[in-house]
Amino acid sequence: AQTVTQSQPEMSVQEAETVTLSCTYDTSESDYYLFWYKQPPSRQMILVIRQEAYKQQNATENRFSVNFQKAAKSFSLKISDSQLGDAAMYFCAYRSDLNTGNQFYFGTGTSLTVIP
Amino acid sequence: KAGVTQTPRYLIKTRGQQVTLSCSPISGHRSVSWYQQTPGQGLQFLFEYFSETQRNKGNFPGRFSGRQFSNSRSEMNVSTLELGDSALYLCASSPRTSGGPYEQYFGPGTRLTVT
Numbered sequence: 001a002q003t004v005t006q007s008q009p010e011m012s013v014q015e016a017e018t019v020t021l022s023c024t025y026d027t028s029e030s031d032y033y034l035f036w037y038k039q040p041p042s043r044q045m046i047l048v049i050r051q052e053a054y055k056q057q058n059a060t061e062n063r064f065s066v067n068f069q070k071a072a073k074s075f076s077l078k079i080s081d082s083q084l085g086d087a088a089m090y091f092c093a094y095r096s097d098l099n100t101g102n103q104f105y106f107g108t109g110t111s112l113t114v115i116p
Numbered sequence: 117k118a119g120v121t122q123t124p125r126y127l128i129k130t131r132g133q134q135v136t137l138s139c140s141p142i143s144g145h146r147s148v149s150w151y152q153q154t155p156g157q158g159l160q161f162l163f164e165y166f167s168e169t170q171r172n173k174g175n176f177p178g179r180f181s182g183r184q185f186s187n188s189r190s191e192m193n194v195s196t197l198e199l200g201d202s203a204l205y206l207c208a209s210s211p212r213t214s215g216g217p218y219e220q221y222f223g224p225g226t227r228l229t230v231t
Contacts, residue, residue, distance in 0.1 A: 033217040043204065045222035052217050091159065095217075103172045104149070104208075104220055108158035 002027045004094050006107035013082045014115050020067075021077045021110045023092030031097035034068065034075045035104070040088040048090070051075065053097075079112075087114045117142055120209050120223035128229045134195040137226045141188050141209030147171075148190040149220060150182060153204040162205075165190055194228075202230045 003026045013019035025034070036048040051059045051068050058066050063083075067076045079086055092107040121140045129135050141148050150162040161174035165184035182192040188209075194201055204227050208220035 035217075035219060037222075042224075044224050045206065045208075047219045047221075050217050050219060103161055103164055103174075104159075105161070106151075106159040108156065 002029075002094050002096070002105045004092055004105050004107040006090075006092055006110050008110045009108070010111045010113070012113040012115055013079070013086075015082055015084060017082055018078060018080045019082055019112065021079075021090050021092075021112070023075045023077070023107055025073050025075065025092070025094050025105075027073070027094065027096075029096055029098065033095045033097065034066075035093040035095070036064070036066070036075075036077045037091045037093060037106075038086075038088045039091065039109075040085075045091070049077065082114050084114050084116065087112055117144075120207055120221050122205075122207050122223040122226050124226060125224065126227045126229075128231060129197050130231055131197055131199060133197050134193065135197060135228060136191055136193045137205055137207075137228075139190045139192075139207030139209075139223060141190070141207075142211075142221055145209035145211050145221070146188050147210040147212065148184055148188060149208045149210070150190070150192050151206045151208065152176075153206055153225070154202075159206065162192065197230045199230050202228060204228075 005024045032053045034051045039045045049061045063080045089109045091109045094105045123138045147166045149164040151159040164172040168184045179195045184190045204225045206225045207223045
């Protein structure tokens with residue numbers, strides 16, 4: 001089974017600064033998708049950004065970008081110009097591209113605190 | 117479109133009882149997955165249903181079961197509740213299960229407390 005590891009249980013960042021959250025995964029598959037989800041204190045999980053493994057270009061969504069290193073099986077999330085609303089639990093997730101269902105594998109999460 | 121809805125939002129049960137949680141996916145979504153979220157454990161996959169068929173099952177005991185109806189609504193049932201079943205149960209829906217980077221859309225969760 002695939003495993004997703006987030007080695008930083010907690011991180012903090014000053015408002016307007018940049019922070020990078022780490023994620024590594026283990027898989028023998030060549031085609032897959034990676035996601036970062038955000039879970040604010042209200043508990044509704046929302047998608048932040050996604051990356052297709054076959055794309056070399058790193059995905060970007062406004063202030064959020066990823067550093068995808070396929071060979072190293074690394075998928076970090078960079079948040080630029082951090083805002084108070086970015087404070088949340090962030091989960092990295094993996095999904096296979098095989099037609100074996102829709103099982104997502106999640107890391108244990110990183111709790112991000114934004115300091116005013 | 118309305119989002120994923122889960123009912124009830126909060127539940128308090130006693131050890132030994134059973135509980136049924138409900139999830140209504142986004143209209144048109146046929147895949148519904150269930151996760152158990154506990155502090156320190158992250159999200160642990162319970163099972164996934166697609167077109168009323170269970171496609172995947174996580175490593176949970178048989179006390180955890182689920183089903184999906186023809187309208188894609190899903191229920192999960194936990195029998196003989198244990199204290200360790202206290203958790204946030206999240207439901208997520210997706211339009212498809214393969215062929216693209218389809219995300220899962222999550223509901224607000226059901227907070228289950230077992231006393």
